[in-house]
Amino acid sequence: xxxxxxxxxxxxxxxxxxxxxxxxxxxxxxxxxxxxxxxxxxxxxxxxxxxxxxxxxxxxxxxxxxxxxxxxxxxxxxxxxxxxxxxxxxxxxxxxxxxxxxxxxxxxxxxxxxxxxxxxxxxxxxxxxxxxxxxxxxxxxxxxxxxxxxxxxxxxxxxxxxxxxxxxxxxxxxxxxxxxxxxxxxxxxxxxxxxxxxxxxxxxxxxxxxxxxxxxxxxxxxxxxxxxxxxxxxxxxxxxxxxxxxxxxxxxxx
Numbered sequence: 001x002x003x004x005x006x007x008x009x010x011x012x013x014x015x016x017x018x019x020x021x022x023x024x025x026x027x028x029x030x031x032x033x034x035x036x037x038x039x040x041x042x043x044x045x046x047x048x049x050x051x052x053x054x055x056x057x058x059x060x061x062x063x064x065x066x067x068x069x070x071x072x073x074x075x076x077x078x079x080x081x082x083x084x085x086x087x088x089x090x091x092x093x094x095x096x097x098x099x100x101x102x103x104x105x106x107x108x109x110x111x112x113x114x115x116x117x118x119x120x121x122x123x124x125x126x127x128x129x130x131x132x133x134x135x136x137x138x139x140x141x142x143x144x145x146x147x148x149x150x151x152x153x154x155x156x157x158x159x160x161x162x163x164x165x166x167x168x169x170x171x172x173x174x175x176x177x178x179x180x181x182x183x184x185x186x187x188x189x190x191x192x193x194x195x196x197x198x199x200x201x202x203x204x205x206x207x208x209x210x211x212x213x214x215x216x217x218x219x220x221x222x223x224x225x226x227x228x229x230x231x232x233x234x235x236x237x238x239x240x241x242x243x244x245x246x247x248x249x250x251x252x253x254x
Contacts, residue, residue: 023189038243059200069103075165076098078119095121096119096141104194118156203254204250206248
């Protein structure tokens, strides 16, 4: 545990050694935050673009791949959270998180629009809402590893309607990186996030190595995470990534 806390900062900083895969150059200025994402499930559904468009702010172009828009639900464990120049703190730097997202572009930079981000860390909720203008929510969450599978559950606290995710998942294939132009690249290789408030649209740059992906299989017992106005139909496209180290820049106006 302590060795991991000591090694994480160098792993996160070393992500900057690999940049050729980025669709645009690294941003100027310094990144301010390091994170590691573990046991991340990408569960993606094709959704009606017109219905999705109504939920995305003006100023963002909704991205489609081969004529389809996509909604992603991504449960994972965020670990080794730290500010640049500091070590991750034991106990408080790791916690589960699940986000609901789609894919958008502004100013020629494809990125992620989050409909919601749920986590068990109340401190992370408050900090992310204030610093990144993101729709974070406090949730009761549990993650267990049993029989080679990740068992994941989340229930949003103090919500007007149930936002619940419950299921288990596991890898079902060998590791690969997405081919240029592929659907997998479209869904995963995103190097900024977008947020909006009363002052307008904002962007935060992100960097990480190419995603190490594996095909996955999952048993989803309950998933009411999508925003109101969207219904998920059919089976999701599933990918798993065991670990991704990430650095993040501050939020800037678009």
